[in-house]
Amino acid sequence: MKIYIFLLVVVLSFLGCEKEMMDYEGKDGVYFSVQEAPPSLYGDPEIWAHMDTTLIPFSLLLENDSTVRLKVRVMGDVVNYDRYFTVSVVDSLTTALVNEDYAPLEERYMIAAGERDGFVEFTGFRQAKMLDSTYYVTLQLMENEYFSLPMDVWRPLELKDYTKEIQNVVRHVVGLSDEVFMPKAWTVNYFGSYSKKKVKLLCEMFGLKMADFDNVIEMDMERQRTYAQGLDKYLKEMEAKGQTVYEDEKDKDGNPVKMAVGPLI
Structure with missing residues (x-):
């Protein structure tokens, strides 16, 4: 009997250690967690497909200015105080012009206390040149005093979400276009x-x-x-x-x- 009790304690200890090993350790991080809502808007948003590019299709919009919200998620603990993350533009991978095609980025963006998500509000401006071409802005998350960048790619988990390919989650691309694309409601x-x-x-x-x-x-x-x-x-x-x-x-x-x-x- 003592042998069985000893084995049970060993197994429970091992399980406890395994659970502890699976917890995230180190400095909290951030990554882009932009997802594509299905046309029906049904289902669990947590398993909607991740995407590394967001298109602002002015041809489908009424306004000349349009703002999209790009979700950034914390990898690590949720805390009881506000934290901030920073984003820069990768000039070598950007064809749109700041102040002409899109609004300048904020110096920093907030992850509110008790929250694990923050948002980059990106505003694009319709231009005549966008009738024939799509212009791109590549955004890059940056390390700061609050967050590191521990995860650089998103690997789809089979049967867990609808993402089809490995994607860069440290960067996100915004496309600005006034070209006419095939809309969702076209049978x-x-x-x-x-x-x-x-x-x-x-x-x-x-x-x-x-x-x-x-x-x-x-x-x-x-x-x-x-x-x-x-x-x-x-x-x-x-x-x-x-x-x-x-x-x-x-x-x-x-x-x-x-x-x-x-x-x-």
Whole structure:
């Protein structure tokens, strides 16, 4: 019996040591923990996919200025006093211009007492040059008296989150663009292949804004189908008048491509 008790004490001691070894030790650190919310906004935010690049798509926004909040998380203890972290711009990896394309960074950002997250509020400014190109700002976390940088990459954990690849979490890239990208609420079976000309025509016909096509809750499947039916009717009417609507691009043989809706309309 004494032998069993001794073994039990040894096992419990080992488990206690193992747990202690797994705790984070050393100076607390910070890393970028920017995640991509799914279109439905459902699920546990803690397992949403991490991303190392955030795009500010001015073509989907109403304002000429736009601010995004980039989450920075503490690796270590939560404490009962305010702490600060610092961020710099990596000039060699940045094509946007400060004060022209984006607002200067703050000297420091706060992790409030009792919190493990802080935010970098980054403001970009729409410029005419962004119609044709995307401009980038690369941000870099810096060590200071409160925080080190103990983790430089995020390695996805199988079945734990939806991140697909290893990402740098010491740096984060912000892209500034006014180009028209395929929005979230675009069902190819209804609208057909995506094009800038087609989405602009839909906006003109139905009094929509580009931002409407990025809202999957308001722009549900029924609304998409209704708009696609309206577009289909318009395209057929124009063709009947001898004024067929073509896309801006041409096919592989150099012929104009007739604008069309999807196969389910």
